[in-house]
Amino acid sequence: MSLFQKETMSSPGFDIVIGELSNLNGDVVSKGAVRIDGDLKGNIEAKGPVVIGESAQVFGNIVASQIEISGRVEGNIDSVGKLRIYSSGILKGDIKVMSFDIDEGGAFEGMCRINTAAFSRRSTEPKPAPSKDNAKVDTKAKSTNTSATIESIKSKTESSRANRTKTQTTFQPKSNKNFK
DSSP: OOSSSSOOOOTTOSSSOTTTEEEEEEOOEESSSSEEEEESSSOOEESSEEETTHHHHHHSEEEEEEESSEEEEOOOOOSEEEEOTTTTTESSEEESSSSSOTTTTOOEEEOEEEEEHHHHHHHHSSOOOOHHHSSSOOHHHHHHHHHHHHHHHHHHHHHHHHHHHHHHHHHOOOOOTTTT
């Protein structure tokens, strides 16, 4: 099949195809790939990818390995792979996916959770142990340095206040007859 030909229902690769002129009320469950070009009121659960065609309307949740939307979906999305919304696609619902692409013109309204596995993986990674060189801290040296720093700040603050007072006392505004 050529890259430029539109896939037909007889094309290999999809285990379930709901055609453009079909309406289905109920859930779709497949161990393979699913393509929807018609109307579906129900959930989709597939081990393979799910393709929602440009003429499709789906009112239900979708769980699949990968999801492509060119039509309209109202429901939540859960995918261990990628969600892609094409320029003609509309999605109203929350998503939990590994990655997410949306083309210019595509629409998405809902909450988004992307690559949440990375958060749990990063939080369980062990933190490096402190080296033996940095294990002991000389608290006396820190205390002395801190005291010297505080004294330096106090001195600069007092000096700044004295200069500001001098500036304020020497400032004489010009008299302005129009100002009351």
